[in-house]
Amino acid sequence: MTSRAFALAKESVEAYVSIKSTTLEERNAALQHIFDSLVEQKAAILEANKKDVVDATVKVSKGELSGSLLSRLDLSSGMKYQQMLDSILEIKRMEDPIGKISLGTRLDEGLDLFRVTSPIGVILIIFEARPEVIANISALCIKTGNSVILKGGKEAASSMAAIGKAISCAMGKTSISNKAVQIVQSHADVAELLKQEASIDLVIPRGSKSLVKYIKDNTRIPVMGHADGICSIYLHASAKREIAIKVVLDSKLNYMAACNAVETLLYDKELSTTILPAVCAELASKGCELRCDQFTYSLVKQLPGVVTASPDDFDTEFLGPTIAIQAVDSLSAAIAHINEHSSGHTDCIVTEDEVVADAFLRQVDSAGVFWNASTRFADGFRYGFGAEIGISTNKLHARGPVGLEGLTTYKYILKGAGQCVNQYSTPAAFKHESLLNPTRT
Amino acid sequence: MTSRAFALAKESVEAYVSIKSTTLEERNAALQHIFDSLVEQKAAILEANKKDVVDATVKVSKGELSGSLLSRLDLSSGMKYQQMLDSILEIKRMEDPIGKISLGTRLDEGLDLFRVTSPIGVILIIFEARPEVIANISALCIKTGNSVILKGGKEAASSMAAIGKAISCAMGKTSISNKAVQIVQSHADVAELLKQEASIDLVIPRGSKSLVKYIKDNTRIPVMGHADGICSIYLHASAKREIAIKVVLDSKLNYMAACNAVETLLYDKELSTTILPAVCAELASKGCELRCDQFTYSLVKQLPGVVTASPDDFDTEFLGPTIAIQAVDSLSAAIAHINEHSSGHTDCIVTEDEVVADAFLRQVDSAGVFWNASTRFADGFRYGFGAEIGISTNKLHARGPVGLEGLTTYKYILKGAGQCVNQYSTPAAFKHESLLNPTRT
Structure with missing residues (x-):
């Protein structure tokens, strides 16, 4: 029997096929639709958030929840909603993180090697109370051509459902599958999602030390996060x-x-x-x-x-x-x-x-x-990265504050005209000339 | 009770303190000493290798070992020994992979941020029959300022002991701890080494699909390797x-x-x-x-x-x-x-x-x-990387053929004059000017 988490992860892989081949213009259009949708549905989202805040306030009064979690939950406080909106436009303004060339080498006349940034694939983000994180992280993932599964804490359930509805509605107006951003709550258990290493390429936990530790201890998917800030x-x-x-x-x-x-x-x-x-x-x-x-x-x-x-x-x-x-x-x-x-x-x-x-x-x-x-x-x-998906204390892949770059990988593209290695029997047969300042392959 | 593997990994961490702060000149001098030592001890190493080859030949004749493993084991065939020596000099000639700046941003007057390549730490390499890999990989790790533990297959035991002796003798003539390159065989069990995630930062398996799979399934240390080439x-x-x-x-x-x-x-x-x-x-x-x-x-x-x-x-x-x-x-x-x-x-x-x-x-x-x-x-x-430590099919960190760059990480260096974040209450307070073409911090 296939689990709900398995089916969900498969849908994200299929959506990745749709999003990874988009142009910058298509991805930016999706960000604009999300922005517009969050502006339009602001009243409904804040109404849903109020429900979460009321429920959480009761729990705080009973000592079942911390006051700091309550304050992170409240979307109506201060400039939070506006900042959420601003961050989407800021991400939209940033240059394309995909297709950047970090290495270009002419192996021989008519045989050119390029190292080019590309999306990672399917990213699972697990976070606790802050519902505005959904919009921010969805925007970062769309900008980098990744497909994302967001799993939030139960305290923010109504807020996330409302924001999720707004995002899904916005994605429906784009050329990208709306499964490229999936927001899940109780349907798919975290433990089950963490087993989908065949479909999910990276897990990013955002939350308490114990959440990060739990995730690191319970998955074979690479985890990008920091457990402590000592x-x-x-x-x-x-x-x-x-x-x-x-x-x-x-x-x-x-x-x-x-x-x-x-x-x-x-x-x-x-x-x-x-x-x-x-x-x-x-x-x-x-x-x-x-x-x-x-x-x-x-x-x-x-x-x-x-x-x-x-x-x-x-x-x-x-x-x-x-x-x-x-x-x-x-x-x-x-x-x-x-x-x-x-x-x-x-x-x-x-x-x-x-x-x-x-x-x-x-x-x-x-x-x-x-x-x-x-x-x-x-x-x-x-640091000037414009947006941050988290801070990594991993030594490998992204380290320190992680912006768009940390949501990309690279591939080597080799363009030839039928060359075979049997023509190059010694290392000296290669030119290995640096292709200076290539901008696009 | 502390295991032999635990003690060994600790020694590598201590040696890392010694190697990570060396200059390029010191690291290159170590490579020259290793080259000289492998030239001097060539006869002894080939003698030891002959013993492994004889033992393996018996096993092949009994059907206990594959012929291809035997041919990988034999150091005397063709140009293998010379190629091993050449690769050390080639790595010596390469530019310093450490201290390279990939990002420089002026956050404000007198507050400059740099992203700088640095060593990873302690690297565990697990490989099967090819004994010349020891010299090549040791050279790559020394060049990148990492400390390395090499665990080879039992078929190459005599060869590796002889090469290990030559390397250890060479390291004794340098400013670097000779524990920066440790070659282990049966003393420390692979299973025990794979548990030293507190000390070892990266595992690189070089060998069969089943070896790579075994390692991926049995450690929490990040693994860089490829299980298949389909x-x-x-x-x-x-x-x-x-x-x-x-x-x-x-x-x-x-x-x-x-x-x-x-x-x-x-x-x-x-x-x-x-x-x-x-x-x-x-x-x-x-x-x-x-x-x-x-x-x-x-x-x-x-x-x-x-x-x-x-x-x-x-x-x-x-x-x-x-x-x-x-x-x-x-x-x-x-x-x-x-x-x-x-x-x-x-x-x-x-x-x-x-x-x-x-x-x-x-x-x-x-x-x-x-x-x-x-x-x-x-x-x-x-590809023109000069030397290869393996080919990675991971999506994160190094991907494709991995040379010196894949053995480095980076850190963010911020240089100020007492600046505090309470002076910068809005994003606009930062300059975020790119420091173009910085070469050294």
């Missing part, structure tokens, strides 16, 4: 006082629930009586709890909120007003600590010494390595 | 007779045991009485068995070696003088057949029609899509 800042002996204070405070306090907020502060012992107490005093004055190693504790124990750290604190994503602090003996000790404890998301050094900075930037293995800048800059919008 | 050629109605014959014959017969040899031939029915019988007659005259669908069978049954195909034949990598042949009704039927049955390695169209070719090249999802050229060109050396 970011560190290392204050080198040469750090400038003003920069150290600014960067640490912004990294910790600008938005504490973000994965790019700092969780661990390392510092050279040379700063014990200078910058370190000043940084700690500022953090403490903002209500931050300081979990300190013994050495640091003895230095700053008079401040409010100073406690001794347990070893676990250096492997913890606090996502709140808490920071773990440890003294180190050297640059290499700081690098070793970070490579062992950080989650490979973003780590920063504050120093005035360029040689030291360079060693740190080379030797720390994280997706983002920053010099004298807040860890909070690690973000697709701030 | 390549197809599609003869479009507009195909030129001479090109069709040349390309099919070269693709099938140039080296039948290769993964880039063609296994399936598709053709438009318009060619039933013209090119198709000519191609079949040529194949049959070279001793090739033709497994044909009913329609084709009725056309060419008078030729020697023509049989009717079973459905499985279109999902089979024959690796020998056999080809499956099927008529199709249209370009889209050919594309659909290929996307369903090919292994995503390399597929080719023979046509004189550029529009048809373009549709094929866009819509076939394989790593290599060729127009009027032999599938046998799908190879790192022929």
